Amino acid sequence: MAESQDKxxxxxxxxxxxxxxxxxxxxxxxxxxxxxxxxxxxxxxVHDLASSPGYYAPKKIKGEKKILRRLEEIAEEMMDEFLVKLIKENPELKSMIKKADVMLVSGLTVTKILQVVEKLQPQLLVMGNKGRSGLKNILMGSKAEQVIKLCPIPVTIVKE
Known part of the structure; x- marks a missing residue:
């Protein structure tokens, strides 16, 4: 049991x-x-439509009609573009990114992050945060702050 938990x-x-x-x-x-x-x-x-209605904005391709697409499909494309950009700007990370497991899940952000933490039991959770402050943060709250308060493992917050 301990060996499988270590893995x-x-x-x-x-x-x-x-x-x-x-x-x-x-x-x-x-x-x-x-x-x-x-x-x-x-x-x-991927945002839960019931909690925050909206759409991921697809890029308009020349000659292609604008069509509604599932959020998951657009999120997959955005993930691919995001990873390609990261590798292009940081070629030394290519091998790490290529062998990484990529997960796209739908739902409420904080809840889903905590569920994935519970399932995977990672050593560390890393998140980016824009560091809102003042009234806007008090009224809306920060997803990163909520995760930090509820997460059972260490969380590292990174700012650009």
């Missing part, structure tokens, strides 16, 4: 939202995972 914990989890802060968090997590000799799992939570 599960040999993982660094990074939650990303495709922002510049998420790019910094992914670079940090990839380097940390490389130094620790652990697996890297990249997580993106």
């Amino acid at each position: 599960m914990q040999q993982n660094v989890l990074v939650a990303i939202d495709f922002s510049p802060h998420a790019m910094a968090a992914l670079k940090y997590a990839a380097n940390m995972s490389k130094c620790l000799g652990t697996n890297l799992t990249i997580l993106h939570v």
Whole structure:
């Protein structure tokens, strides 16, 4: 039992939202995972339509009609573009990113991140944060702050 638990914990989890802060968090997590000799799992939570209606904006391709597409499909494309950009800007991380596990899950961001942490039991969770402050943060709260308060493992917050 202890051996299988050790294998599960040999993982660094990074939650990303495709922002510049998420790019910094992914670079940090990839380097940390490389130094620790652990697996890297990249997580993106696709917004739950019931909690925050909206759409991921697809890029308009010349000559193609604008069509409605499932959020998951667009999120997959965004993830691919995000990872390609990271590798292009940081070729030394290519091997880490290529062998990383990529997870796209739908739901409420904080809840899903905590569920994935419970399932994977990683050593560390890394997240980017834009560091809102003042009234806006008090009224809306920070997803990163909520995760820090509720997460059973260490959380590292990275800013761009």
